[in-house]
Amino acid sequence: MSHTAHIPSHRKPRRSAPKTALRAGVAGGVLSTIAVAGAAGPAQAEPVTRTIEMPTITDGLSTAVAASAQATQQVAQDLRTQAQQNEAAASAAKAAKKAKAEAVRKAEAKKKAEAAAKAKAEAALRASRTQARTTLSAPTGGSPASTAVASSSSSSSSSSSATGSAASVVSFVKAQVGDAYVSGGTGPNSWDCSGLVQAAFRTVGVDLPRISQAQSTAGTQVSLSNLQPGDILYWGGAGSAYHVAVYVGGGEFVGAQNSSTGVVQRSLSYDPPSGAVRVL
Template sequence: MSHTAHIPSHRKPRQSASKTALRAGVAGGVLSTIAVAGAAGPAQAEPVTQTIEMPTITAGLSTSVAASAQATQAVALDLETQAHEDAAAETASKAAKKAKAEAVRKAEAKKKAEAAAEAKAEAAERASRSTERTTLSASSGSSDSSSSSSAASSSSSSSSSNATGSAASVIAFAQSQVGDAYVSGGTGPNSWDCSGLVQAAFGSVGIDLPRVSQSQSTAGTQVSLDNLQPGDILYWGGAGSAYHVGIYVGGGQFVGAQNSSTGVVQQSLDYDPPSGAVRVL
């Protein structure tokens, strides 16, 4: 017997072939299971919930909101003020237009009233002249007519040719208007009523006479019809209530704005004998 026969061996004993095969099969099965699991896809991950904190933005927000509100209020106030101003301007414009229309209406009404009054005064003057003539003719008769004719004849020695100074200028003015139209209330330059012509004639030499016949018949010294001088004012009717006036130009004639039919004429005193005369010059 060998001396080494009793020494134990350090090598592991060999496993039997059956055990080796069994272990190989187990290992292969485990690996196959892992491979199948891997091929099936990744494992389902659990959902992740994360809370994100947003930064605080309220800092200064109240100031901005207040400023915006104040600006909006200011704009609204401006718009309201503008609206009031526009309304006031429109109201004022309407009032001005209404006042203007009313003024025009009143002016037209006044003009119509004045025209009506002039027409009425002219009609009254004509009627008064007619009445006065009838009265004078009835009261005086033929003797008054003879007296008037004598007065005209005695005055015929005086004529416009020997008038001098202011009287000559007054007569020249009056004679230059012969042929102009007669218009009640007319004061020239191309249409006249009786007192308007007399006033303008004396105004040409700086003498300011009253406007109407009644006042002109007492504007100077009363003179007799048989003592007439060129430039004397003749009147028809009573002194202070005369309804017609003219200017004595000498030679037994006068110039006067008679009526709308004849206009301004130069006629003999016999044509329309006056009631009296007044001397201004």
């Protein structure tokens, strides 16, 4: 037995025929494919066109856009409405201011006109009284000297104080000084001239006529130079007097003069009377 019988051989084992044939067939197929491709020659590749579809706006987004546009329009409309309202308010305020100024102007003009008419009426009344006194005094033929004497005599006689019923009449009319003058007024807080005289004499039980014309002839005619407290003074003619008052002594009288002054106490020189009657 050889010494090398058990030493393994280092040769590679031979491949089996079937595996070799398979590999040869694969290689041959690949080479055939390459040969065919080479025979066909180089061919230009056609461009590939791909269509990309863009996403469409969904219904929700469309609704949101529409709502936003509507909201913008509403805001614009609100701004226009507010501007119109502001303009209307400014115009109304301007018109109101102008109307107020016009009303004030008219009121002032009316007030001035009333004051002027009142002054004119008072001036006319004074002129009428002066004319009446001039007419009444003309027949007497008195001179300025005699008039002065009469005035002096009147002043001395006026210093006598009232007594009895005359004192009550004087006290009553003095208590009404400051009351309002109202045509047709008979008290207790507003009077006309004859209403005050009638009420004063009623306190002592004497019932006088209501109007000044009748009161100017209700008693005995007395001279203005011989007056006593409680005598009734009148302006105008006896029986046609347009104003009456009560002589209270001291050269003064109390009477309801007019709406401007009301019931006042005045000196005889303020508005000299035409005559006087004595009832008490």
